[in-house]
Amino acid sequence: MTTQELIAQIHKKQSFLCIGLDTDLDKIPKFLLKEEDPIFTFNKAIIDATHHLCVAYKPNIAFYEAYGVEGWSSLRKTIEYLNENYPEIFTIADAKRGDIGNTSTRYAKAFFEDLNFDSITIAPYMGKDSVEPFLAFENKHTILLALTSNEGAFDFQTKKIGDTELYKEVLSISTTYKGSENLMYVVGATKAAYFKEIRKIVPNSFLLVPGVGAQGGNLHDVCAHGMTKDVGLLINSSRGIIYASGEQNFAEAAQQKACELQIAMKKELDGLHQVF
Amino acid sequence: MTTQELIAQIHKKQSFLCIGLDTDLDKIPKFLLKEEDPIFTFNKAIIDATHHLCVAYKPNIAFYEAYGVEGWSSLRKTIEYLNENYPEIFTIADAKRGDIGNTSTRYAKAFFEDLNFDSITIAPYMGKDSVEPFLAFENKHTILLALTSNEGAFDFQTKKIGDTELYKEVLSISTTYKGSENLMYVVGATKAAYFKEIRKIVPNSFLLVPGVGAQGGNLHDVCAHGMTKDVGLLINSSRGIIYASGEQNFAEAAQQKACELQIAMKKELDGLHQVF
Numbered sequence: 001m002t003t004q005e006l007i008a009q010i011h012k013k014q015s016f017l018c019i020g021l022d023t024d025l026d027k028i029p030k031f032l033l034k035e036e037d038p039i040f041t042f043n044k045a046i047i048d049a050t051h052h053l054c055v056a057y058k059p060n061i062a063f064y065e066a067y068g069v070e071g072w073s074s075l076r077k078t079i080e081y082l083n084e085n086y087p088e089i090f091t092i093a094d095a096k097r098g099d100i101g102n103t104s105t106r107y108a109k110a111f112f113e114d115l116n117f118d119s120i121t122i123a124p125y126m127g128k129d130s131v132e133p134f135l136a137f138e139n140k141h142t143i144l145l146a147l148t149s150n151e152g153a154f155d156f157q158t159k160k161i162g163d164t165e166l167y168k169e170v171l172s173i174s175t176t177y178k179g180s181e182n183l184m185y186v187v188g189a190t191k192a193a194y195f196k197e198i199r200k201i202v203p204n205s206f207l208l209v210p211g212v213g214a215q216g217g218n219l220h221d222v223c224a225h226g227m228t229k230d231v232g233l234l235i236n237s238s239r240g241i242i243y244a245s246g247e248q249n250f251a252e253a254a255q256q257k258a259c260e261l262q263i264a265m266k267k268e269l270d271g272l273h274q275v276f
Numbered sequence: 277m278t279t280q281e282l283i284a285q286i287h288k289k290q291s292f293l294c295i296g297l298d299t300d301l302d303k304i305p306k307f308l309l310k311e312e313d314p315i316f317t318f319n320k321a322i323i324d325a326t327h328h329l330c331v332a333y334k335p336n337i338a339f340y341e342a343y344g345v346e347g348w349s350s351l352r353k354t355i356e357y358l359n360e361n362y363p364e365i366f367t368i369a370d371a372k373r374g375d376i377g378n379t380s381t382r383y384a385k386a387f388f389e390d391l392n393f394d395s396i397t398i399a400p401y402m403g404k405d406s407v408e409p410f411l412a413f414e415n416k417h418t419i420l421l422a423l424t425s426n427e428g429a430f431d432f433q434t435k436k437i438g439d440t441e442l443y444k445e446v447l448s449i450s451t452t453y454k455g456s457e458n459l460m461y462v463v464g465a466t467k468a469a470y471f472k473e474i475r476k477i478v479p480n481s482f483l484l485v486p487g488v489g490a491q492g493g494n495l496h497d498v499c500a501h502g503m504t505k506d507v508g509l510l511i512n513s514s515r516g517i518i519y520a521s522g523e524q525n526f527a528e529a530a531q532q533k534a535c536e537l538q539i540a541m542k543k544e545l546d547g548l549h550q551v552f
Contacts, residue, residue, distance in 0.1 A: 106338040
């Protein structure tokens with residue numbers, strides 16, 4: 001998917017919501033466990049109920065890997081279902097991979113070609129030759145971890161490197177990589193004040209923002225500092241939406257939560273149209 | 277496996293060799309492709325031919341993931357074959373994972389419990405709460421990326437943070453994590469001169485060292501600066517061993533290459549006994 005297609009979808013749906021499919025057998029409604037593939041059954045119901053309210057889905061790969069071969073089968077069914085039924089949706093493999101040259105190419109092929117995801121999250125620690133293999137794929141997007149929303153982000157990411165901080169160095173240096181036009185960045189919403197600084201380094205890039213809601217970030221603050229004229233934000237919510245109810249009505253309850261966020265996002269987009 | 281059991285195995289086999297199972301359908305002997313599971317067939321032959329010369333195997337997870345559900349099935353068969361037939365072998369899931377709290381726990385369960393690997397490689401970028409969930413597993417080991425052997429290592433890892441470099445900060449801070457006695461570190465052998473500095477920070481930890489051979493590192497230099505009284509090194513070789521021949525004799529050729537390295541390692545261990 002091209003970035004322009006993503007932007008068009010955002011304007012059409014008046015939403016920049018990404019729904020995280022962190023699907024966990026311990027948390028989905030109990031009555032689904034008797035299904036042949038409870039994970040896919042759950043995902044399908046969530047997707048069918050929310051696809052018109054969001055522009056992206058982000059399966060967290062760890063949750064699928066934890067169930068071994070069956071988990072991978074559920075993941076494959078989920079991405080195939082999305083690509084067949086809702087091809088306008090932007091899909092994110094939240095894999096946080098990062099390895100050298102030929103291994104990165106393997107991962108890129110697995111997620112971009114075999115599973116046909118539009119994008120993947122990548123850790124920056126190993127640098128240029130761990131990232132560029134992903135950037136070589138046309139109309140595929142690489143979402144680099146910059147500033148995450150967890151406590152451990154302060155261990156290294158915010159440490160000073162000369163006059164700057166490590167996460168800013170990651171932003172700056174990555175813009176020099178070959179194919180950097182295919183880069184997006186993960187920036188945690190728990191640190192809305194940082195968005196202003198980040199926009200000085202990557203004024204136009206899309207930012208994938210976890211941590212609105214459950215992790216305490218504030219949608220309006222993030223938009224005030226992080227939004228660009230082409231929106232430039234994908235706001236992720238996972239547990240707050242998909243586990244809104246553990247009963248028969250789980251999909252409706254998820255739809256309700258997604259709808260609340262979409263309405264709040266429409267308000268921010270209305271504000272954007274007044275500014276630009 | 278306990279660290280003491282690993283050390284005992286090293287002394288028994290007079291080897292600290294780790295063989296990387298980067299198994300690639302494009303590189304294994306062509307005649308194997310007609311097998312029902314060419315990847316497992318290849319791995320089994322390599323393992324049977326080399327297990328007495330090495331102390332560890334390290335499947336690179338990307339290579340298996342690239343083949344989807346079948347790849348995961350080959351990986352599972354490989355680790356089960358190792359655990360059943362050669363339980364003394366230390367197994368490393370080279371996954372380079374890194375994610376927050378509950379996601380890390382998922383990965384830890386997938387690799388430590390479901391697949392029953394002894395250890396996993398982890399990226400440090402997300403800090404404490406992305407690493408500690410792995411450290412909570414008894415007699416399982418977490419191998420943190422410190423200084424990798426690729427060109428991109430210079431993008432961030434060797435950058436100055438105050439008076440030190442990022443990779444040294446990773447070493448220092450990680451020693452304060454809960455369960456840090458279960459930590460080992462990846463240190464690329466292309467930078468043998470760094471080992472002296474590294475040993476000042478982690479004098480006793482095991483270091484997993486890629487880059488001897490194919491990537492240009494020198495075994496003797498690494499041992500001179502990196503070895504501890506309990507050896508403290510696992511030297512990895514992947515392609516140089518497993519792809520030594522593309523013909524019918526591939527397993528014998530791999531054995532020959534592994535044997536050459538084992539002999540060189542025995543010499544280093546003899547030297548160690550003279551020093552300590």
